[in-house]
Amino acid sequence: MPSFQYVYIPADPSQPPEEKTLVWKEGKEVECLLDEIKAHFARTSPVKTPAQQAAQVAQLRAKLPAGAAAPDDRLLVAATSLNMVESIALLPNLPVHGFVGVNMYVDDEGSIREAPFNARASELATLCGKPLQVRGDAFLSRVLDDGEAFRRLDFGANDLSSSAPWVAAARAKNAEARRGEGAQAILQRMQAEGAGPGPASSPSPADALKQQGNAAFKRCEWETAVRLYTQALEAESGLVAARNNRAQALLHLQRWREAGADAEAVLAAQPDNAKALLRRAAAAQALGEHAAARADLEHVLVLEPGHREAALRLASLT
Numbered sequence: 001m002p003s004f005q006y007v008y009i010p011a012d013p014s015q016p017p018e019e020k021t022l023v024w025k026e027g028k029e030v031e032c033l034l035d036e037i038k039a040h041f042a043r044t045s046p047v048k049t050p051a052q053q054a055a056q057v058a059q060l061r062a063k064l065p066a067g068a069a070a071p072d073d074r075l076l077v078a079a080t081s082l083n084m085v086e087s088i089a090l091l092p093n094l095p096v097h098g099f100v101g102v103n104m105y106v107d108d109e110g111s112i113r114e115a116p117f118n119a120r121a122s123e124l125a126t127l128c129g130k131p132l133q134v135r136g137d138a139f140l141s142r143v144l145d146d147g148e149a150f151r152r153l154d155f156g157a158n159d160l161s162s163s164a165p166w167v168a169a170a171r172a173k174n175a176e177a178r179r180g181e182g183a184q185a186i187l188q189r190m191q192a193e194g195a196g197p198g199p200a201s202s203p204s205p206a207d208a209l210k211q212q213g214n215a216a217f218k219r220c221e222w223e224t225a226v227r228l229y230t231q232a233l234e235a236e237s238g239l240v241a242a243r244n245n246r247a248q249a250l251l252h253l254q255r256w257r258e259a260g261a262d263a264e265a266v267l268a269a270q271p272d273n274a275k276a277l278l279r280r281a282a283a284a285q286a287l288g289e290h291a292a293a294r295a296d297l298e299h300v301l302v303l304e305p306g307h308r309e310a311a312l313r314l315a316s317l318t
Helices: 032-044 050-063 073-080 119-127 165-178 183-192 205-218 222-235 240-252 256-269 274-286 290-303 308-317
Strands: 003-009 018-023 085-091 100-107 138-145 150-153
Touching: 003 119, 018 032, 032 085, 032 100, 032 138, 085 119, 085 165, 100 119, 119 165, 205 222, 205 240, 222 240, 240 256, 240 274, 256 274, 274 290, 274 308, 290 308
Parallel strands: none
Antiparallel strands: 003 018, 003 138, 085 100, 100 138, 138 150
16 A cells, blocks of 8 residues: 655654555545644643633634634533644645645644643754744644645655755745745746746646635645735636635635635635535534525525535434
């Protein structure tokens, strides 16, 4: 069976970094590592105290738009109980790098749980031009992702060296990113790095931004994905796919009203878009608007009678 190497950096400084091998099943290459890391954090991360969870619920409430319906407490508690992994692109998978990137994975709630400071992971991120205060254990892996093909590549203990070529490339590229780029600058850079042979086959500025948003989404970088999809829509407001994808990213960020609004706009243009219906239903359900969620889920089942997710979610509302 296929496998790849990745590296585990414990927060405990007395434990050495460890090179690990993960064997993945056919069709599970994208999610296999995230599932493994989620299981690790479920076993090892500090349990949130009632006070920490209450504070997190209060933060979620504070983020709700003015006038939004108050969600059921059970939904908010469930939202804070999700075991999420934050993916940090140390080396972005850009054309100039052959679409190969290096990602760091950490506990999304490491700070909330007051997990121990991971000095080695923090130092590595800083060397890569992304100064972070990593809390808890960290993992590193390498991927090839050009937006069409996705493949996990080996990342071994030797790659942890501060003099490794990928570290220097990451530092240079992250310094460039901090200077900021507009839509036209992104397009020009993609052309210069070989994203296309010329204007005839190059994506529009909006499409270029959408593609970058898709790449960020695959890395579970929800905030970055939302920002890039928003820039794509500012360049071309009718880009339905970008708006639909932004709705899903907003759901991951628990920004229910905004996600619902994006899905609503997609459905205004494409009333039978099943993904948008599912996303509007998810937002409505999170906000306690069960009748609206039920109507959208029933619509999905009319379009696709065998849709398992829609059927399960509809059953949960009855």
